[in-house]
Every structure is written in structure tokens, then in C-alpha cells.
Amino acid sequence: MSVVARQSFKYSVVGYLGFLLGTFSAIFVFPHDMEFYGKLRYVLPTAEMLLPVVVFGLSFSNVKFFNQTHQDGKHQNFLSLSLLGILLNFIIFLIGYFAVNLLFPKLQETEMWQMKRLILPLILVLAFSAVFNKYLSNFKRIVVPNIFENLIPKIANLGAFCLFFFIGFPEKAAYLFFIGMFILGLFGYIYYTNRLEKLKPDFSTEYIKKDNLWKEVLNYSFYGFLGNIGNFIAVRIDSVMIGEFLGFEPNGVYNTLYSIISLITVPAMGLYSISAPIINKHLAENDYEELDRLHKKSSLILFFLGLVLLSCVLVGFPYLTHFIKNGELLRQSEPVIWVLGFAMLFDLATGFNGHIISLSKYYRFNIVVMLFLAVTTVLLNIYFLKNTNLELFGIAIATAISLTLFNIAKIVFNYIKFGVFPLTIEMMYALIIGTLGITVAVIMPEFKSSFLNLFYKPGVVLLMFFVGNYFLKIFPLEEYINRNFLKSLFKF
Structure with a gap:
């Protein structure tokens, strides 16, 4: 090696x-x-x-x-x-x-x-x-x-x-x-x-x-x-402004919620590093068609896996708080999980947008949009903190808006300059399955035991995803669990 x-x-x-x-x-x-x-x-x-x-x-x-x-x-x-x-x-x-x-x-x-x-x-x-x-x-x-x-x-x-x-x-x-x-x-x-x-x-x-x-x-x-x-x-800026305007306890609550929802970004941890040399190769060869194919495929994988994890987190979070000290503080701010979760999910759906720009001759554009993101985040945070009573929920909305605008700007730029676009119809199918899974899990009866509910509700979501994916073929699950793959994995 x-x-x-x-x-x-x-x-x-x-x-x-x-x-x-x-x-x-x-x-x-x-x-x-x-x-x-x-x-x-x-x-x-x-x-x-x-x-x-x-x-x-x-x-x-x-x-x-x-x-x-x-x-x-x-x-x-x-x-x-x-x-x-x-x-x-x-x-x-x-x-x-x-x-x-x-x-x-x-x-x-x-x-x-x-x-x-x-x-x-x-x-x-x-x-x-x-x-x-x-x-x-x-x-x-x-x-x-x-x-x-x-x-x-x-x-x-x-x-x-x-x-x-x-x-x-x-x-x-x-x-x-x-x-x-x-x-x-x-x-x-x-x-x-x-x-x-x-x-x-x-x-x-x-x-x-x-x-x-x-x-x-x-x-x-x-x-x-x-x-x-x-x-x-x-x-x-979120942690700084919460500490200044709301106090240290809300800052602790917000960062705990942020850590929980960050679970959905785990699949992306290695993919961006692995993809960088491939992106660089396609850009150098002006092979934008292949770059677009790679962009769509990797974005779909990240979106699908992120959606599965997000759906499980959303239905399991209320029961998880029963096992966390001061969990009632987290439960009171549950909407933060939903807002940040879907903002991060859209970020996953856009794939390695930023990497394409950074590795191209237009790398300075990343600086422009990053400064735009910073200014927008600060202004929105100030607005929600000073003009509303939403507190942590307002901070989450401000972050979600600025992050979404940031990603839309990069999508538009990459489409104009390279003709690549990360979003696909399969993502819509996955979102429908996720919505059904969350809805079914929420309306199904609860056990008296929070421990059982913590596994039973996300289990329902996973079952819905498995069945939906079986018929719609969104995520190539068979490629990851077939015998040859497992054999090569153990051999490695």
C-alpha cells in the first residue's frame, strides 16, 4: 500500500x-x-x-x-x-x-x-x-x-x-x-x-x-x-452569537442538537477526499459529461444515505432525550433538529459542488460565495435574535436559509460554466419514501418503554426505505452487499 x-x-x-x-x-x-x-x-x-x-x-x-x-x-x-x-x-x-x-x-x-x-x-x-x-x-x-x-x-x-x-x-x-x-x-x-x-x-x-x-x-x-x-x-458565528445574545446554556443546547444532526454527514466524510483527484482529472481533460455523471451519482448516494439517517434521527430523537441528562431542554428545541437536518440534507444533495469550483480556474468564485454566506448568516442571525422571539429556532432558520442560498449559488455557477447538475428525479422518489416512512413511524402506536420506541420507530423507517428502494431501485444496495463485494472486502 x-x-x-x-x-x-x-x-x-x-x-x-x-x-x-x-x-x-x-x-x-x-x-x-x-x-x-x-x-x-x-x-x-x-x-x-x-x-x-x-x-x-x-x-x-x-x-x-x-x-x-x-x-x-x-x-x-x-x-x-x-x-x-x-x-x-x-x-x-x-x-x-x-x-x-x-x-x-x-x-x-x-x-x-x-x-x-x-x-x-x-x-x-x-x-x-x-x-x-x-x-x-x-x-x-x-x-x-x-x-x-x-x-x-x-x-x-x-x-x-x-x-x-x-x-x-x-x-x-x-x-x-x-x-x-x-x-x-x-x-x-x-x-x-x-x-x-x-x-x-x-x-x-x-x-x-x-x-x-x-x-x-x-x-x-x-x-x-x-x-x-x-x-x-x-x-x-452561531455559537458566538448565541453565547452573546441568549447565554451559555442555550449555546450548550444548540451545539448538542447540532452534534446529533451531524450524524447524517458521516457518509460524506471520506467521499470528498476520494473524489478530489477524479474531479481534477475530468476538469483537466474538459470531460464535463463524465464529471456530470460522477456528480449526479455521488450526490444521489450522499442524499439517499443522509435521508435514511435523518429520517431515523427525526423519529427517534424524542425517545433519545429520555436517556440524556437535561433531555427536556433538548426536547423543547426539537424544531431545530428538523430545520438544520433538511438544510444539511440539501447540502448533501449538492454533492461536491464546492470542490469542482475550487479545483477549477474559477476558484476565486468560492471566496466570493463564502463571503456572501458569512455576511448573510450574520445578518440573518442578528435579525432573528433582535426582531423575533424564536431564539434557537430563529438561529436554525438563519443558518438553513444562508446555507441553502450558498448551495443554490454554486449549483447555478457550475451549471453555467461546466454544464453539471447534481439533482436528479431519483432524489424526489427517495424524498417521497422518506416522508412516508416518517409519517407511518409517527402515527404508529407507541410502547410504554422509550427504549423500545427508540429502536422500533427508526426500524419502521428503515423497513419503508428498504421496501421502497427494492421497487424503485434508487440506491444500488446489491452492489454493496453481494458476495463478491464482501469477499473482496474481507480479503482487503
Whole structure:
């Protein structure tokens, strides 16, 4: 097995382990104290939302210019200057941050200001880590960085929560552990990088000044910054705004619900990475007909599997809350599950829309729509929080609207430029089966035991999907369960 294959397999294993750990913690551990969990889920997203300002695309530049700098023997010089640039950016950011808060004293009443001793150091640690993460990808080493990037935050959240709630440590000690895990991750990055290649700090500026390379780097980094800040704002703003406007307990509730509904995205975890080189090949050969076929097939698979999981979650959720501490808080916000669930399902139905754009010569369009998504999400969140009493339901609606508009924009763009379209009539057939399955499961009688209902209701949904798929042939189930497939799987 090649290095790439081994790394990809291990990467997927780490990704799924991280997902399972995060989901288990969100359902069975964190609900014991929604307020403290809400604080943890406020600190990290806030730091990540501000992170692009400090990184300023330098992490991406360490990938873009690696081959050039490596051939010239100056890749470590480029890395050293990137880290120095991060430090200088952070100092400028600090000056600006404190200046703005002093000029506008009202800002000092926000949670962001109150928790600055946690958020600001975390930004610096995450910024350095981001550079090392991308730098290591040049060596086709993605597994260890994935551990630091995906597992460390989950262990930090879980460990800090357990120290505070179950062991009885004060909040400060729990926060110290939380920050300490990320610092440990940064040292892990440094150690692993040094193992691959002895680190030799070099802060000379002669190379970067040659042929005005610094201008090219600055230009590319700026585009990376725009795309990154749009992405982080769009993805993290919910937790930040809920923490500011509604409080930490609602933030804990929302993030728990989000973790539960994220189950439907599991089938997509490996597919996008696998598809990238194939998409790149079709684009390079201008084989848009084959790209369209692949796009439709993969989108249908993701949609069908996501719909099956979503339908099971929707009918089983009310009974799952009986086994979760403070489950009544989650039950009160059940509409959030429905709204976010169908928004994520439509996202799955659009397949690898963003990958097609990112890998094409029109990659800058992704930056535009990402910024559009960020601005739309912020404005809609503010509207629903200030002008309605919908609270978490309003946040979910805002997220669903902005995510749907984001995906529609990419669908239209890809259809105009490449003639590819992800949606198919089979998706409508699947949606009809899902609607029937959910309806039948809901109206069927309940047992007195919530445990039985938790399996019985989703079981009805699965049966409906199996029967419907048997006659309509939407999902090629036989390809995945025939003897030859199983035999080859076990042989592998």
C-alpha cells in the first residue's frame, strides 16, 4: 500500500473516531451541565472565527509555494518567516483589539471581552498550529496533523468538562487544561515536523525579496485570508452569537442538537477526499459529461444515505432525550433538529459542488460565495435574535436559509460554466419514501418503554426505505452487499 493510501486510510479512521468521540460526549456527557458546555463551545469558535485575521492565509502559502521554495532549499526559511509573520500579525491584532474595545466601552460588556484571557492566547496557539498543519501536508503526512486538528479539541472539551463537573475542579483549572491541550498539540506539531526534517530556523529576508516573491505571497495569502475568514465566520458565528445574545446554556443546547444532526454527514466524510483527484482529472481533460455523471451519482448516494439517517434521527430523537441528562431542554428545541437536518440534507444533495469550483480556474468564485454566506448568516442571525422571539429556532432558520442560498449559488455557477447538475428525479422518489416512512413511524402506536420506541420507530423507517428502494431501485444496495463485494472486502 502506498504512502498516500496508508495515510488516507488512517486519516479516515482518525476522522471517524473523532466524530464518534464528539457525538458520544455531546449526547451523554455534556448535557449534564449545558451552561459550562456552552462556555467551552463559545471560547473555541470565537477564537477560530478571529483566527484568519492573524494567520492571514500564510498557512495556505506554505503549501502553494512549497515546491518552489523546496527546490531552492529555502522552504524552512519560508516556514520561519511565516511563523514570524504570525507573531507580528498577532501583536497588531492585539493592539487593534484593545484599541477598539477602549474606543467603544460598550464592547467591554460582551462575553468576548470577558473571556479574552482564554480567547486571545488560544488564537496565537491555533495560528502557529495552522501553519505547521499545512506545512506537514507537503510531506504527504496528514494523519498525525489530523489527530492534533480534530481529536485534540474534542479531548480538550471532554477533559475540561469532566474536570469541572465530575471531579469538582474550579472553572479556572478546567480552562487551564483546555488551553493546555492546544499548547500540547502545538508542541506535538513542532516535534513531529522536526522528526520528518530537522528544523533550522532561518529568518533571513533575502530570498523572499528576490524577484519580489513577497508580493506574490502577499497576494495569494490575501485570497486565502478572504476565503478562510468567510468560512470560519459562516461556520462558527452561531455559537458566538448565541453565547452573546441568549447565554451559555442555550449555546450548550444548540451545539448538542447540532452534534446529533451531524450524524447524517458521516457518509460524506471520506467521499470528498476520494473524489478530489477524479474531479481534477475530468476538469483537466474538459470531460464535463463524465464529471456530470460522477456528480449526479455521488450526490444521489450522499442524499439517499443522509435521508435514511435523518429520517431515523427525526423519529427517534424524542425517545433519545429520555436517556440524556437535561433531555427536556433538548426536547423543547426539537424544531431545530428538523430545520438544520433538511438544510444539511440539501447540502448533501449538492454533492461536491464546492470542490469542482475550487479545483477549477474559477476558484476565486468560492471566496466570493463564502463571503456572501458569512455576511448573510450574520445578518440573518442578528435579525432573528433582535426582531423575533424564536431564539434557537430563529438561529436554525438563519443558518438553513444562508446555507441553502450558498448551495443554490454554486449549483447555478457550475451549471453555467461546466454544464453539471447534481439533482436528479431519483432524489424526489427517495424524498417521497422518506416522508412516508416518517409519517407511518409517527402515527404508529407507541410502547410504554422509550427504549423500545427508540429502536422500533427508526426500524419502521428503515423497513419503508428498504421496501421502497427494492421497487424503485434508487440506491444500488446489491452492489454493496453481494458476495463478491464482501469477499473482496474481507480479503482487503
